Amino acid sequence: MNRGISLYGTSVGKKVVMGLSGLLLFGFTVGHMLGNLKAFQGRPWDGVSPHALDLYGEALRNFGYPFLPHYGLLWIARIGLLLAVGVHIVAAFQLWRQSRRARPVAYRKNDSLVFSYASRTMRWGGVIILAFIVFHLLHMTTGQAHPEFEYGAVYRNLVIGFQSPLVAGFYLVAVGALCLHLYHGLWSVIGTLGIENPRIERVRRPVAGALSIGLFIGYAVVPIAVLTNFLTLP
Amino acid sequence: MKLKLHVWRQAGPSTRGGFETHEVVDVSPDMSFLDMLDLVNERITVNGGEPIAFEHDCREGICGSCGMMVNGIPHGPDRLITACQLHMRSFSDGDELWVEPWRAAAFPVMKDLVVDRSSLDRIIEAGGYISVRTGSAPDANALLIPKPEADRAFDAAACIGCGACVAACPNASAMLFTAAKAAHLSYLPQGQPERLQRAVDMVALHDEEGFGNCTNHGACQVACPKGISVEYIARLNRDLVRGVLTGVGME
Amino acid sequence: MELDAKIPSGELERKWTNHQFEMKLVNPANKRKYRVIVVGTGLAGGAAAATMGELGYDVHCFTFHDSPRRAHSIAAQGGINAAKNYQGDGDSIHRLFYDTVKGGDFRSREANVYRLAELSVNIIDQAVAQGVPLAREYGGLLANRSFGGAQVSRTFYARGQTGQQLLLGCYQALERQIAAGTVKMYNRHEMLDVIIVDGRARGIVTRHLVSGKIESHMADAVVLGTGGYSNAFFLSTNAKGCNVTAAWRAHRRGAGFANPCFTQIHPTCIPQSGEYQSKLTLMSESLRNDGRIWVPKLAGDNRPPAQIPDSERDYYLERLYPSFGNLSPRDIASRRAKEMVDLGHGVGPLRNGVYLDFRDAIARLGKDGVSERYGNLFQMYAKITGEDPYSTPMRIYPAPHYTMGGLWVDYDLMTTVPGLFAIGEVNFSDHGANRLGASALMQGLADGYFIIPKTIGSYLASAPRAVSSAAEAAATDTVRHVEAYQKRLLEVRGSRSVDSFHIELGRLLWNHCGMARNEAGLKEALRKIPELRDEFWNNVRVPGSGADLNQSLEKAGRVADFLEFAETMCWDALTRDESCGAHYREEHTTEEGEAKRDDENFAHGAVWEFRGVGETPVRHVEPLEFENISLSQRSYK
Ligand SMILES: Cc1cc2nc3c(=O)[nH]c(=O)nc-3n(C[C@H](O)[C@H](O)[C@H](O)COP(=O)(O)OP(=O)(O)OC[C@H]3O[C@@H](n4cnc5c(N)ncnc54)[C@H](O)[C@@H]3O)c2cc1C
Ligand code: HEM
Ligand code: HEM
Ligand code: SF4
Numbered sequence A: 001m002n003r004g005i006s007l008y009g010t011s012v013g014k015k016v017v018m019g020l021s022g023l024l025l026f027g028f029t030v031g032h033m034l035g036n037l038k039a040f041q042g043r044p045w046d047g048v049s050p051h052a053l054d055l056y057g058e059a060l061r062n063f064g065y066p067f068l069p070h071y072g073l074l075w076i077a078r079i080g081l082l083l084a085v086g087v088h089i090v091a092a093f094q095l096w097r098q099s100r101r102a103r104p105v106a107y108r109k110n111d112s113l114v115f116s117y118a119s120r121t122m123r124w125g126g127v128i129i130l131a132f133i134v135f136h137l138l139h140m141t142t143g144q145a146h147p148e149f150e151y152g153a154v155y156r157n158l159v160i161g162f163q164s165p166l167v168a169g170f171y172l173v174a175v176g177a178l179c180l181h182l183y184h185g186l187w188s189v190i191g192t193l194g195i196e197n198p199r200i201e202r203v204r205r206p207v208a209g210a211l212s213i214g215l216f217i218g219y220a221v222v223p224i225a226v227l228t229n230f231l232t233l234p
Numbered sequence B: 001m002k003l004k005l006h007v008w009r010q011a012g013p014s015t016r017g018g019f020e021t022h023e024v025v026d027v028s029p030d031m032s033f034l035d036m037l038d039l040v041n042e043r044i045t046v047n048g049g050e051p052i053a054f055e056h057d058c059r060e061g062i063c064g065s066c067g068m069m070v071n072g073i074p075h076g077p078d079r080l081i082t083a084c085q086l087h088m089r090s091f092s093d094g095d096e097l098w099v100e101p102w103r104a105a106a107f108p109v110m111k112d113l114v115v116d117r118s119s120l121d122r123i124i125e126a127g128g129y130i131s132v133r134t135g136s137a138p139d140a141n142a143l144l145i146p147k148p149e150a151d152r153a154f155d156a157a158a159c160i161g162c163g164a165c166v167a168a169c170p171n172a173s174a175m176l177f178t179a180a181k182a183a184h185l186s187y188l189p190q191g192q193p194e195r196l197q198r199a200v201d202m203v204a205l206h207d208e209e210g211f212g213n214c215t216n217h218g219a220c221q222v223a224c225p226k227g228i229s230v231e232y233i234a235r236l237n238r239d240l241v242r243g244v245l246t247g248v249g250m251e
Numbered sequence C: 001m002e003l004d005a006k007i008p009s010g011e012l013e014r015k016w017t018n019h020q021f022e023m024k025l026v027n028p029a030n031k032r033k034y035r036v037i038v039v040g041t042g043l044a045g046g047a048a049a050a051t052m053g054e055l056g057y058d059v060h061c062f063t064f065h066d067s068p069r070r071a072h073s074i075a076a077q078g079g080i081n082a083a084k085n086y087q088g089d090g091d092s093i094h095r096l097f098y099d100t101v102k103g104g105d106f107r108s109r110e111a112n113v114y115r116l117a118e119l120s121v122n123i124i125d126q127a128v129a130q131g132v133p134l135a136r137e138y139g140g141l142l143a144n145r146s147f148g149g150a151q152v153s154r155t156f157y158a159r160g161q162t163g164q165q166l167l168l169g170c171y172q173a174l175e176r177q178i179a180a181g182t183v184k185m186y187n188r189h190e191m192l193d194v195i196i197v198d199g200r201a202r203g204i205v206t207r208h209l210v211s212g213k214i215e216s217h218m219a220d221a222v223v224l225g226t227g228g229y230s231n232a233f234f235l236s237t238n239a240k241g242c243n244v245t246a247a248w249r250a251h252r253r254g255a256g257f258a259n260p261c262f263t264q265i266h267p268t269c270i271p272q273s274g275e276y277q278s279k280l281t282l283m284s285e286s287l288r289n290d291g292r293i294w295v296p297k298l299a300g301d302n303r304p305p306a307q308i309p310d311s312e313r314d315y316y317l318e319r320l321y322p323s324f325g326n327l328s329p330r331d332i333a334s335r336r337a338k339e340m341v342d343l344g345h346g347v348g349p350l351r352n353g354v355y356l357d358f359r360d361a362i363a364r365l366g367k368d369g370v371s372e373r374y375g376n377l378f379q380m381y382a383k384i385t386g387e388d389p390y391s392t393p394m395r396i397y398p399a400p401h402y403t404m405g406g407l408w409v410d411y412d413l414m415t416t417v418p419g420l421f422a423i424g425e426v427n428f429s430d431h432g433a434n435r436l437g438a439s440a441l442m443q444g445l446a447d448g449y450f451i452i453p454k455t456i457g458s459y460l461a462s463a464p465r466a467v468s469s470a471a472e473a474a475a476t477d478t479v480r481h482v483e484a485y486q487k488r489l490l491e492v493r494g495s496r497s498v499d500s501f502h503i504e505l506g507r508l509l510w511n512h513c514g515m516a517r518n519e520a521g522l523k524e525a526l527r528k529i530p531e532l533r534d535e536f537w538n539n540v541r542v543p544g545s546g547a548d549l550n551q552s553l554e555k556a557g558r559v560a561d562f563l564e565f566a567e568t569m570c571w572d573a574l575t576r577d578e579s580c581g582a583h584y585r586e587e588h589t590t591e592e593g594e595a596k597r598d599d600e601n602f603a604h605g606a607v608w609e610f611r612g613v614g615e616t617p618v619r620h621v622e623p624l625e626f627e628n629i630s631l632s633q634r635s636y637k
């Protein structure tokens, strides 16, 4: 424990914590994306309620029952995610402060030499993602930000939610920001965790690119399908 | 050639600075960038002004003294060179150049383009060495070092301590410098006994000196006149984590 | 001035060992009570400070650089010699000793050189243990190469950055002692005077280059490792900051200056490209292993090199020295190049170079083979000149590079001022009239790691401690003197920049006391230098004040010293009425045009005593005896 704290005390330690929490969050986003794709199952919707997506949501809520209570896994996951987002943000903030202090006077003229533009978007990209998550929870999970939220009707909430081009647009931007974040993050995390392997080194960049683009597509198809009336209500 | 030069002028560590503009005529493309500054200084001096202070010594890219931002790029637009190796043929007639000092809290400006980089010395002081007594060394060939390892160590050892990595880094981090020094020693058998302790101590001092953290931007590698690779940073990260988690350097 | 070299008696091979045994020692518990000042953090000073700190002395170390790692030693490229005989090609301590004495044209002290050869072996061990990444073979053993003027492979190297890697090893050792608190480091402090108390060196006066503060620092002994004075010529391969100030100010306080006219000109540098140029760049001598040197036979030939057929090229080194060819020693290669240029065969836009051609090497080894060996040098050349040496021959020309002359020291490396020591390039000790390639690094490190830490103990153990009241008075006096001198510089307020004087002095020295010297030229220089000095003191413009970072002021002090020193250098060249090594008097040549020594009259070191600015200095001599090597005419035919 003490050692963990001293590790966190260094800039590298904070980065390691970000990397690990980021990886966890990445794992969630992949799973969530795959879950979202269930929206396409059984299309066109035969009107039989509940939709596959609803059942999937239901299943998640009841996973492990009766060994776990209803919502058991969900809450475990939620707490895990919350913690991950929490430390990820706190560490990001602390590191941001450290580097801001490290350069109190900016250059008059600055030509960025970074490997990829994505690395420069991590911080404000993160803020967009955070704002999105808050909105998204109010939108799809608790419903306050949803025009016609109906508890448990996941598919219906989703289609109605994305019928507003503005909302769908925001989702697309946010998912774009997330994937840019991951494009740098997945590449970067290898270095942060000190993985030194020439074979990984060679595929590091393309794999980060493929994963983040794949993720973007996987997410983006859902709002796009609604906007283009591919996914509809009965 | 004719140039428009905007140079940062600052009288001392605690005074405010600003840009001063010079129209420089009769610049030869064969001049080095520092020859050009000499020329400007000669003219300033003869006209009764105070010449621009800038650091330099070897003028051949090895001592690491020179260093300035030229149009927002450490050591100027060409790759793998220092400012003293930059030649005016890299610019065109009529160009406008902005010349600024390295900017980092850990590199306070002393005057004009001169900054204080002693923070880098202190990082070495924290552990960037092998503890060996003079005169107690075994025969040099008693230790075999495979060429690939020796080469890796060498690539890291090529660092000249110029600080361009810090200047280029959006976070003003000195991790490339720190990692290069640590890697130089950690690739060698002689460097093993103190390896983890070294990583822990050097990183701790790096942070203490007020450098930023590394978020793997990679700008340092691009700016580094010796082409030091950011892969060394990964190596240092690992040594640091291992060092802290195994309890080395906790006392 | 008394010149007692204090060479230990006994057989050559036993001298150093015996001497170490006979020296007085300082009790380990007392070492901390002795303060030693080291000025300079090059290989010599850095090694000395680190080692003495480790031994327990209270070391205070000074450099005008912003970091110890920037000392000029960092720039050495080629390598460092050591008689390890790892290649089994017949090398030995004795052979290195012999080569060095012969290479120095018999103007060095046998005992010192032998000790150097002996210690060379330990240097490599020390460096490797510190983590210096010297070149390796695939089997993991250390690699060697042969270097100008040697017929065995004894040069250790670290790509083209031998000096940097060795200095970093030394700097790291120094930083380790700084961390341990045994060495206190003073960066950006320029030493401007030595404090003498009752005839002994007891401290120095420094100026802090950022705050401008002038202050005294007291100690029990002072060690100078302040490097060479090639920058007297303005254009040289040395770093811009190299200067004679520390040595000269010590000289003014009574330290004899030996053989100032022994200055080495390096044959392979990039020729000057214009008036504005501030610095000449050395191209490693190793290039001469595969490059062929030539000029067009026809003076003033304007054709591009590729259009000049072989029959119209003069490969003059191969022609004149069939057995050594392009690898002849530095002084010879340099002189022949100058001769060719003087005769109008020079090449390049300013006709100030000769070709170093890799056409045949590329044909033999392929472009890749050549790039494997010299890639980084070719790149460096291309960056500076904008020309591609793979397709057009390099242009090279000699340039001032190293100074064998320096403060006179005895076997213990002490100058004529008790308590004042000189190590590394700043002393005159080991290279005679000409230094062999890869031997300066060796000397600096031998002095710093292995010699001074021992000999200083012997001095400290026997010297009386300074009386504090006398010391205080001397310190105040010396500080005042330095302040007044600085004030004078600032108050001239003339119209010419410091650099313009330096450039003029450099040209004068290069023309009259450069690669070839003659009586008339030297006399002219001796007439012109005082004139230039007067003009300097009447018309120099040093902008700004002494109270902050003022690079013009720093330069002004150094140029003022060069202007005094240059005169002594010319006196030395004039009075050494022979040719030897790098000192080439046109009046004394063999029939083949080589340097002709006069052993009967000049087998000695000439040591100058300061008598005042503008006063003729006094010449003393230290006779040299050769008991182990017989004097012979150098021949590289
Ligand atoms: C381009 C080049 C290449 C070379 N290549 C080789 C080679 O391959 N092999 C070889 O053996 N030799 C080589 N040499 C020669 C060799 O590098 C030097 O002779 C040697 O490094 C000198 O070391 P040093 O410690 O005596 O002095 P330096 O390294 O010159 O150090 C002088 C130190 O003194 C300090 N100093 C000076 N004056 C003052 C003052 N007034 N106050 C405070 N501090 C002061 C400086 O700051 C510096 O720290 C080369 C030289 C040059 C120029
Ligand atoms: C909640 C808002 C978020 C903020 C403010 C944020 C911020 C940051 C910041 C500043 C970095 C540092 C950049 C770097 O070190 O290279 C980072 C790295 C990273 N982030 Fe995020 N992030 C957020 C959300 C996410 C999410 C949701 C994921 C995953 C789906 C994620 C995955 C990562 C990864 C993998 C890294 C790389 C860590 C490393 O280089 O070691 N982040 N994040
Ligand atoms: C277009 C893309 C997205 C769609 C269509 C979508 C859809 C949904 C839906 C329908 C729910 C509610 C599930 C339920 O209540 O059973 C949900 C929950 C959630 N989504 Fe998304 N989502 C998208 C993108 C994202 C992204 C990019 C993130 C994170 C970075 C994210 C994080 C979450 C979280 C944390 C929950 C709450 C899970 C819970 O605790 O119940 N979503 N999403
Ligand atoms: S790592 Fe590169 S940029 Fe940084 S100090 Fe070393 S040489 Fe300069």
Ligand code: F3S
Pocket: B168, B169, B170, B171, B172, B173, B174, B175, B176, B213, B214, B215, B216, B217, B218, B219, B220, B221, B230, B233
């Ligand atoms: S640019 Fe900066 S963020 Fe790291 S990779 Fe280089 S130190």
Ligand code: FES
Pocket: B055, B056, B057, B058, B059, B060, B061, B062, B063, B064, B065, B066, B067, B082, B083, B084, B085
């Ligand atoms: S002056 Fe030495 S690196 Fe530029």
